[in-house]
Structures are given as C-alpha cells and as structure tokens.
Amino acid sequence: MNRPYSNALKCLQDVSLRPTRQRLAIAKLLFDEEDRHVTAETLHQEVNELGAKVSLATIYNTLNQFTEAGLLKEVIVDSNRTYFDTNIGDHHHIYFKEEEALKDISSEELVISALPEVPEGKKISGVSVVVHMEDD
Amino acid sequence: MNRPYSNALKCLQDVSLRPTRQRLAIAKLLFDEEDRHVTAETLHQEVNELGAKVSLATIYNTLNQFTEAGLLKEVIVDSNRTYFDTNIGDHHHIYFKEEEALKDISSEELVISALPEVPEGKKISGVSVVVHMEDD
DNA sequence: ATAGCTGCAAATGCTTTGCAAGGCC
DNA sequence: GGCCTTGCAAAGCATTTGCAGCTAT
Numbered sequence: 001m002n003r004p005y006s007n008a009l010k011c012l013q014d015v016s017l018r019p020t021r022q023r024l025a026i027a028k029l030l031f032d033e034e035d036r037h038v039t040a041e042t043l044h045q046e047v048n049e050l051g052a053k054v055s056l057a058t059i060y061n062t063l064n065q066f067t068e069a070g071l072l073k074e075v076i077v078d079s080n081r082t083y084f085d086t087n088i089g090d091h092h093h094i095y096f097k098e099e100e101a102l103k104d105i106s107s108e109e110l111v112i113s114a115l116p117e118v119p120e121g122k123k124i125s126g127v128s129v130v131v132h133m134e135d136d
Numbered sequence: 137m138n139r140p141y142s143n144a145l146k147c148l149q150d151v152s153l154r155p156t157r158q159r160l161a162i163a164k165l166l167f168d169e170e171d172r173h174v175t176a177e178t179l180h181q182e183v184n185e186l187g188a189k190v191s192l193a194t195i196y197n198t199l200n201q202f203t204e205a206g207l208l209k210e211v212i213v214d215s216n217r218t219y220f221d222t223n224i225g226d227h228h229h230i231y232f233k234e235e236e237a238l239k240d241i242s243s244e245e246l247v248i249s250a251l252p253e254v255p256e257g258k259k260i261s262g263v264s265v266v267v268h269m270e271d272d
Numbered sequence: 273a274t275a276g277c278t279g280c281a282a283a284t285g286c287t288t289t290g291c292a293a294g295g296c297c
Numbered sequence: 298g299g300c301c302t303t304g305c306a307a308a309g310c311a312t313t314t315g316c317a318g319c320t321a322t
Contacts, residue, residue: 018321020277040312055279060312074215076266079286081311082215094252097261109252116230116245116267125233126268130212131252136259154296156302176287191304196287215311217286 008032015069025052026062030072036086037075037102038063043084075102077130092129105131144168151205161188162198166208172222173211173238174199179220211238213266228265241267 008027012019025047030036038046044059054062063084066072075083077095083102085093092105110129118124144163148155161183166172174182180195190198199220202208211219213231219238221229228241246265254260 018276020320022278057280057313058278061278064313076212076215079210079212079215079218096258105252109250111249112265113247113249114245116241118269121272122232122269123272124267125270128264128266128268129248130264131260132262132264133254133258134261136257154301156295158303193288193305194303197289197303200288 011071015066015071017065017069022052022054022058023062025050025054026059027066030066030086034086035104038084039081041081075130076128077102077132092131094131094133097132097134105129147207151202151207153201153205158188158190158194159198161186161190162195163202166202166222170222171240174220175217177217211266212264213238213268228267230267230269233268233270241265 008024008031009019011027011031012023017023026043029043029046029050030038040056040059040063043063044054044056047054047059063072067074067084070088072084072086073088075085075093077083077093078100085102085104087104091107092110094103094105095101096103110131112127112129115124115127144160144167145155147163147167148159153159162179165179165182165186166174176192176195176199179199180190180192183190183195199208203210203220206224208220208222209224211221211229213219213229214236221238221240223240226243228243228246230239230241231237232239246267248263248265251260251263
C-alpha cells in the first residue's frame with residue numbers, strides 16, 4: 001500500500017483525528033517515508049531527536065489510534081515489544097534477531113501455496129509469516 | 137516430533153534436569169499427551185488442579201528450562217503472553233482469537249513455496265507462520 | 273464553548289530475580 | 298555435605314489508564 005503523495009496532515013484528516021502538534025510530528029515521521037517499522041520506544045526517540053517533545057504515553061496512544069484507523073499494522077515478532085508497520089498491504093517479514101530489526105518480504109518472495117480449512121463460523125483475519133534470521 | 141513411549145522421568149533425565157516433584161508434575165502434564173499448547177498461567181492452573189502445588193515462578197523457570205533444553209518450543213502469536221508448544225518439529229499454527237487457543241498445522245496443510253534470499257553472514261533460525269482466526 | 277488531547281504518575285499484567293529454606297545425589 | 302531447586306516477595310519492563318490542564322474547532 002503506497003501513499004506516495006500523502007502528507008501527515010492528510011493522513012490525519014482521512015481518519016478524522018485532530019491534527020495536533022504531536023500527531024503531526026508522529027505522522028510525518030511515519031508516513032513521509034515508506035515501509036517503516038517502529039516500536040513505541042524507537043519512535044519516541046526519533047520524535048524527540050527532532051525536538052518535538054511528545055510523551056511516551058502519547059506515542060503509545062497514537063500508535064494504537066493509527067492502528068485502529070488502519071494507518072498502521074501491528075507486527076508480532078518478539079514477545080517483548082510491539083512493532084508497528086506503515087506498510088498495511090499483504091506482506092510478510094524478516095526479523096533480524098541481533099539487530100532487533102524488521103524488513104518486509106513482498107508477496108512474490110514468499111508464497112504460501114495452501115492454507116488450512118476454515119472451521120464453520122470462523123474466518124481468517126490474517127496470516128502472519130516471520131522468517132527469523134540470526135548471525136551465522 | 138513424537139514421543140509415544142516417553143514419560144516424564146525420562147524426559148528430565150534426557151536433558152539432565154533433576155527430577156524434582158515440581159518438574160515431574162509439569163513434565164507429566166506436558167509430555168504424556170501430544171501437541172499441547174500452554175501458557176505459564178494455564179499450566180499453573182492445571183498443575184494446581186491436580187493438587188501438585190507448584191509456584192508460578194517455578195512454572196516460568198521450568199518452561200524456560202524445558203525450552204532451552206529443546207523439550208518445548210516458544211510460539212509467538214500474541215504480544216501479551218508467551219505460548220509453549222510440546223510439538224518441537226517443523227510446523228505452523230492457527231490462533232483462535234476469542235478462545236485464545238492454538239492449534240497445530242502440519243507442514244502438508246500449509247506449504248511455503250519460496251523463501252527470501254539469506255544475506256551474507258546470516259542464517260534462517262526459524263520460520264513462524266500463524267493463521268489468525270476469529271469469529272465470523 | 274466544548275469535546276477532544278496530552279502529560280504525568282500511578283496502575284497493570286506478564287515475567288524475571290534475589291535470597292533464604294528445603295530437597296536430591 | 299554440597300549443590301541444585303523452590304517459593305516468596307520484590308523488582309522489571311512494556312504498555313495502559315485516570316485525571317487535571319490544555320487545545321483545536
């Protein structure tokens with residue numbers, strides 16, 4: 001999912017979130033570039049390095065609001081922290097253990113050719129594939 | 137990975153962990169049946185329902201020791217809790233959101249037909265696939 | 273004006289740890 | 298006996314929440 005001409009303000013308006021100073025700073029960092037993977041902590045650091053002064057609680061709240069609004073996707077790769085991905089399209093991930101870093105895998109690079117049967121009354125809400133890489 | 141004739145005592149001896157009352161109770165619950173998925177909490181409840189009285193701290197420590205010893209595998213499906221799987225072979229999972237339950241998918245039911253390139257100096261330490269199911 | 277946001281500090285929930293007492297070889 | 302284990306309570310982390318004050322519309 002690309003948002004090549006999007007800007008922070010438009011993102012917020014699209015999902016009816018007030019464009020506050022804090023949310024604008026966060027949205028700018030997240031959506032001006034593509035395929036970003038952040039945790040609350042890494043984003044907090046980035047924001048504050050720009051001098052934007054946003055509290056960690058607000059970072060958490062904003063990441064959750066953005067996720068609920070469909071601007072972000074949560075990625076579960078590590079039980080100790082929550083990653084968020086600005087790429088909300090269908091794709092998978094490589095997780096680099098030592099670097100604690102995530103990288104996207106396009107749907108062409110990794111293909112799932114069969115899925116299990118879906119039980120009555122259920123539906124598949126997502127398929128998460130994580131290739132774990134570590135130093136050789 | 138099947139351990140059809142295994143018993144709790146043998147498991148512990150195999151990995152050189154002293155067969156204490158607590159570890160035996162836990163191993164019995166985990167390895168007498170196949171393909172069990174537990175969290176520290178669910179296991180704690182089960183153990184205590186049998187009247188075995190094992191502290192939660194010991195459950196945590198034991199699960200970690202078993203995992204380190206290769207008797208269990210950690211499954212990352214939910215950022216709020218850690219699941220452990222007695223099936224240590226290559227396979228994948230279905231996670232049922234409402235039930236907070238895990239189910240194995242055999243390698244035949246879900247096939248990955250292409251993997252991304254492995255960078256220099258790295259290796260794939262595991263591929264985790266979780267199909268998330270929820271009520272329709 | 274007022275509903276919505278933010279920040280702080282406190283609370284939460286899962287997991288780990290320090291240490292004294294007890295158990296296994 | 299001596300080392301390993303256990304249990305408790307306390308500590309640790311990541312994350313959430315209550316609430317008083319501030320802000321966007």
